[in-house]
Amino acid sequence: MASTLEPKLLLVGGGKMGSALLAGLLAAGWASPAEIVVSEPDSAQRDRLAAAHPGITVVDAPIAAQDVLLAVKPDVAEGVLRTLGVVGVMRVLSVVAGLSAQRLEAALPPGRIVVRAMPNTPALIGAGTSGLSGGSVANAEDLDWAEGILDAVGTVVRVPERLLDAVTGVSGSGPAYVYLMAEAMIDAGVTAGLSRDVSRQLVVGTLLGSARMLEETGEDPVDLRAAVTSPGGTTAAAIRTLEFKAVRSAYIEAVAAAVERSRQLGR
Numbered sequence: 001m002a003s004t005l006e007p008k009l010l011l012v013g014g015g016k017m018g019s020a021l022l023a024g025l026l027a028a029g030w031a032s033p034a035e036i037v038v039s040e041p042d043s044a045q046r047d048r049l050a051a052a053h054p055g056i057t058v059v060d061a062p063i064a065a066q067d068v069l070l071a072v073k074p075d076v077a078e079g080v081l082r083t084l085g086v087v088g089v090m091r092v093l094s095v096v097a098g099l100s101a102q103r104l105e106a107a108l109p110p111g112r113i114v115v116r117a118m119p120n121t122p123a124l125i126g127a128g129t130s131g132l133s134g135g136s137v138a139n140a141e142d143l144d145w146a147e148g149i150l151d152a153v154g155t156v157v158r159v160p161e162r163l164l165d166a167v168t169g170v171s172g173s174g175p176a177y178v179y180l181m182a183e184a185m186i187d188a189g190v191t192a193g194l195s196r197d198v199s200r201q202l203v204v205g206t207l208l209g210s211a212r213m214l215e216e217t218g219e220d221p222v223d224l225r226a227a228v229t230s231p232g233g234t235t236a237a238a239i240r241t242l243e244f245k246a247v248r249s250a251y252i253e254a255v256a257a258a259v260e261r262s263r264q265l266g267r
Ligand SMILES: NC(=O)c1ccc[n+]([C@@H]2O[C@H](COP(=O)([O-])OP(=O)(O)OC[C@H]3O[C@@H](n4cnc5c(N)ncnc54)[C@H](OP(=O)(O)O)[C@@H]3O)[C@@H](O)[C@H]2O)c1
Pocket: 012, 013, 014, 015, 016, 017, 018, 039, 040, 041, 042, 045, 062, 071, 072, 073, 074, 076, 080, 095, 096, 097, 098, 118, 119, 120, 121, 172, 173
């Protein structure tokens, strides 16, 4: 149990992902602002976080805490963990891409608990998607604790650790693929004569509606696509062009590149 002087959670790294998780956890009521401390070396970012979340404590170096959410870049993570071991951290939920539980554990004193997760930035609005996997000494309670944090900011899937690189390639980096598609579709609407505002409205509505159809009907995307594709119609003409341009293969190659990059980061 944390002492009254220790936060319920120490968030180490208040950058893009750390901020998204922080905002999501506070919005979901997982913790009150007074129960979370953020450790972040960049003073401008500390000021932004303090202004965005009145009541949280923002510090420039890690303080004593039992439980840590680690959201720093992979190249500094092991050094940060060595410092966290010294200040007495017992349990770490790491969202650091690529770094294995074995490497994270090796940077901490023996017996400390590590759980790895790969979330994505829609966590900012409570719509994140995360893969989760326990390290060598994480027990069921530790996995439940980590799942509780990520549940507060979206949905969680438990996977064996060897599949976390694949999770990184599909959903960790995934929002960027969707945003790229959105950019392209908005540009296409403008090219076809729509104002940028109208085109954006149409594209965002289409993405949201299509995602909800996938979720709420549970149908295979192939069947949902077939339902929009009348024989000899406009969608058939568009899909033929997308297939000619190898869009399906581009997605498969893009995810494979992200998976490989995640593996490289972990070496
Ligand atoms: N962004 C995503 O979509 C995403 C998705 C899944 C997982 N992740 C993982 O999340 C982690 C963070 O990524 P990010 O995109 O949020 O990067 P980011 O925006 O650069 O955030 C990292 C933050 O950690 C801070 N930091 C550096 N050294 C520190 C230390 N010793 N103690 C405390 N904080 C420190 C950095 O401050 P300075 O800027 O001053 O160095 C920065 O604000 C990465 O490991 C990444 O693999 C990210």
